[in-house]
Amino acid sequence: MLVEEVMKEDVITLTPSDSIETALKLLNQYHIRHIPIVDENQCVIGIVSDRDVRDASPSILDEPSESNQLQKPIQSIMTTPVTTVHPLDFVEEVATIFYEQEFACVPVMKSNRIVGIITEKDMLHTLIHLTGTNVQSSQIEVKVLNKPGILPKVTQVFGKRKVNISSVLIYPYKPDSNYKIIVIRIQTMNPLPTIEDLKEAGYEVLWPKMPGMTT
Structure with missing residues (x-):
């Protein structure tokens, strides 16, 4: 999935010379938490958060002489430089930026x-949509050998019941690197027939653990 598919295009921006008070009003009016600061060419040169503005706002305990704090230019509190991404970047890669930074x-x-x-x-x-949890579905976790070609073999079993697959994720199996876990969400509230098909095909189902079922 690309950034352009999930980004908001109507962005509220300010220039470096705009006041902190203006930023405060925009944050409250549009219920947003961040405002990019741009130059005359609409290039991002800084960013301010609601916390930046709040910290810069005068307290009721401040002296009257400090009441003009909100009239200072936003460039006095903006964060720079700013990390940016491109519309054609992958959302999964951008998630790493959010996490690491x-x-x-x-x-x-x-x-x-x-x-x-x-x-x-x-x-x-986006994560909710990628994992398929936004639609009514059942999750099945299958332990398989970590080898090429295993995924199409497992998904072939699902075709027997003609169930629609919402999402497929693959996780490492921590106890043994020779295995991995394939997590498949299918659009049915009764996964038992598919689980039985998987077991008959020789696969170990880790989840769900059905009463009376053996692995």
Whole structure:
């Protein structure tokens, strides 16, 4: 899945000379948490978060002389440089950026111009769709040998019941690297017939553990 498929295209931006007060109003008005700061060519040169603005806002305990804090330019509190991604980047790879750099959002740039933004919430929503948990389905985990060609052999078993596969994920089997776990979600609330087919084909089903079933 590509970034352009999940990014928000209507991005609220500010220029470096805009005031902190303006940023505060936009954050509240549009219920957003981040605002990219762009130059005259719409190139991202910084970013501010709701926390940045909150920390820069005067407290009711501040002296009156500090009340003009909100009139300072946003460039005085923006974070720079900014990590950006391209619309044709893979969402799965962008997820690594979110995890390793602990970002809450990333602007999307094309030809040195901002064209969108992707947030943690967007990433979680995408993960839900990629794993197929957004549709009514059943999850089956199968332990298989870690060897080429095993995936099509396993999915061939599912074709016997003509059930629709929502998603397929593969995880390492930690106790033994010679095996891996194939996680398949199928659009049925009764996975028992398919589980029996898998067992008859010689595969070990780790989940679900049905009462009375042996591995």
